[in-house]
Each structure stands twice: as structure tokens, then as C-alpha cells.
Amino acid sequence: MPRSDQSRTAILGALSIMPMTGYALREEIRDTLGHFWSESFGQIYPTLGALERDGLVERREVDGSRSGLFSITDAGIARLHELLAEDPQMPKPRNGLMLRLFFGAQLGPEACMQLVLQAREQAEQVIAQLSASRSEIAHDPNLAHAAPYILLTISAGESSARATIAWANETLAQLADLQAAQGN
């Protein structure tokens, strides 16, 4: 009953950068991998348990505290390399915005414009967040040797967001035309 290989990959990967508690793991994944990855507590804790049973991570009880620091073992590093070498899989796409636009004839041009405006705003926020992340990552000593690779993913996010903005602008113009034509 293998808990998702994908979750294991993300968790082992994060622990390969530095030891963490399960709680910190969620925070890091949300804040740093957030644009292209997510894990919930419901996944993280059972997966950590399974990884521990398999000897891929170790839990170190910190003095009096109830909090367990998880760190990756040598076997864990080896397994991480195997997992990373597997073919990357994308989830089946389910883009609610495109679905609505596709049936835009039912929804009408005004509502579609609202949706596109919303998408453009979100893309602008993403760009701002990524720009902030970029400098944080460049200055974080824990990430020293991982940083060049992490920055590639930041660039991917920025590139995608810029494309969304350009598309949104074109699309708004076309929707305005459709609206005008409908008005006739």
C-alpha cells in the first residue's frame, strides 16, 4: 500500500536540504514549493511514518520537547535519487477557468471578462511573490548549493505568469469585440 511516490519524493527532497519537523515541512512546502506543489497534514504525517518504518528517515526526539526532528538517512538519499529519476507525472488537468471560458457562449461576454480580469490579477500577484522569493532564496545560507536549481523553478513560474498576462490582455480585447457584436 505505497503512499504516493510523489509525496515521498517531495518529503525526502525537502529533508535532503535540512532536517525538519512535520509541521515545518508543511510550512516549507507551502511557502517555497507552493507555486507548483502542495501537501496537506493528512498526507505528510502518514507518509513520514511510512518513511520511518522503511528506514528512509529518522526521527530524533529533541530533549524535553514532544517535537520530533526528522532527518533523511543514507538509504533515504539513495531512494530519493531513484524517485527523482522516474518519469515526472503531471496530474490530469482540471482548469476551472478554461472550462468556463470554453462554455462562454452560455455564460456571456461580461462574465467571461470578469474571469479573465481575475486571472490577470492573480498572475500579477504571483509575479510579485516570486520576485520576493527570488531574493530570499539567493540569500538563504541553507539553500546555498540548491539555489541555482530552485531559481530555475522560480523563472518557470514568472514566465508562465507573464504569458497569462499577455494572453489575458488579448482575450479582453476579443471579448470586448464579442460584446459589441452581441449588442447589435
Added chain:
Amino acid sequence: MPRSDQSRTAILGALSIMPMTGYALREEIRDTLGHFWSESFGQIYPTLGALERDGLVERREVDGSRSGLFSITDAGIARLHELLAEDPQMPKPRNGLMLRLFFGAQLGPEACMQLVLQAREQAEQVIAQLSASRSEIAHDPNLAHAAPYILLTISAGESSARATIAWANETLAQLADLQAAQGN
């Protein structure tokens, strides 16, 4: 126990364009909405059953054939409008490529370059497919009044794929630098 509103939206939307069998529904969703949506039989048939019980679609038995043609009812159209007006939701992101690149320090520059090359090829294929779809859609009489909206989603796909290609080219150059630096 509401079968996903999202699946209902997609199915009602497709039936709002023309009546179809469950099988044809899968084909259409895969071929036409494929770049940003997917449904499996395991979702389609139970959902059609539920929609029928709710009076949102009707099954018409065709003469001797066992195949049922599903068409949307007036109540179904009304419900579709409600569903389309709801906030679009994106699934939690799980991008296997970015996950691997993020931990690229573990994977090494050569393997990362392979991944990026693969992503660039896929994007090129997407562009070719979308370009073909574009002319099909423009010439399909069934899609006459839906076409302008559908073409907006095609443009979004093209725009995103072009951004991926541009990012891939930059990224390959940077990975080559990393590789050279590692070689020293």
C-alpha cells in the same frame, strides 16, 4: 453525496452544445477539452445517472440500439448557468517536472537537461495539436456560436506552450553553465 460539481459542469456544458452518448462524451472531452480538462468513464457514467435522476439531462433510447443519447433539459441549462457562475477552482498544483528541478542538486545537471528537453518537445507537440484544433473548430458547424469562446482557450494553450519553450531555452543555457562549473 454530490458527485463533483466540476464534473457536472463539464458534462452539462458539453451536452449544451449537442446531445451525445456517454461514450461520445468521453471522446469529445478528451479530444476537445483535453489540454485543460479530463474525465474518466468512472466519473462520467455515475454523474450522468445522477444528472438524470435530478432531471437535468434526459436519456433517449435510440430505436433498437442499446445506446442512450443524453440531452440537456431546460432545468439542466439553468443549473449549468449556476455552475458556470461559481468561482473557478484550480486543483492543488503537483508539477512533477518542477519538483525534480527544485531538487536538481540531487539529480545533477545532465538529468535536469533531459527533463527540460522533454518538456520543450511536449510543448512543441501541444502547439502543433492546438494549431490543428483551431481550424477544425472554426469549420465545425455544430460549434458555430460557441467557436469564438473555444478559440480563446486554444489561444491560452498556445500562449502557455510558447512560454514553456522560451523558458526551456533559457534554462538549458543555465544548466549548461552549471554543468561546466561542476566540471572544474
Added chain:
DNA sequence: CCACACATGTAATATGTTACATGATTTA
């Protein structure tokens, strides 16, 4: 001392895919 962040975990629920079972119809 109260609220909030840290921390771990489980259970109920939702969602979705794959494989299987079954059979009709069409085409080579």
C-alpha cells in the same frame, strides 16, 4: 492567563482512476 503559533495525529469524506465484465455494431 489567554490567545496564538507549534506540533502530531486520526477519521470522515471527497474525488478520481484502473481494471474488469459485458455485450452490440461495424468493418475488413
Added chain:
DNA sequence: TAAATCATGTAACATATTACATGTGTGG
């Protein structure tokens, strides 16, 4: 007539989220 495609559906499995339960440490 054999193979491929059309067609419908179910069951088992896989995955993932949300809400809940529980408790500790810390700052105002």
C-alpha cells in the same frame, strides 16, 4: 467471421482534503 470500435457500467483501489482531537510552548 474475426477484429476493432462503440457502449455501459461496477468494484477495487489510490489519493487527498477537511475537520476534528489533543496537547505544548510563548508572548502580550
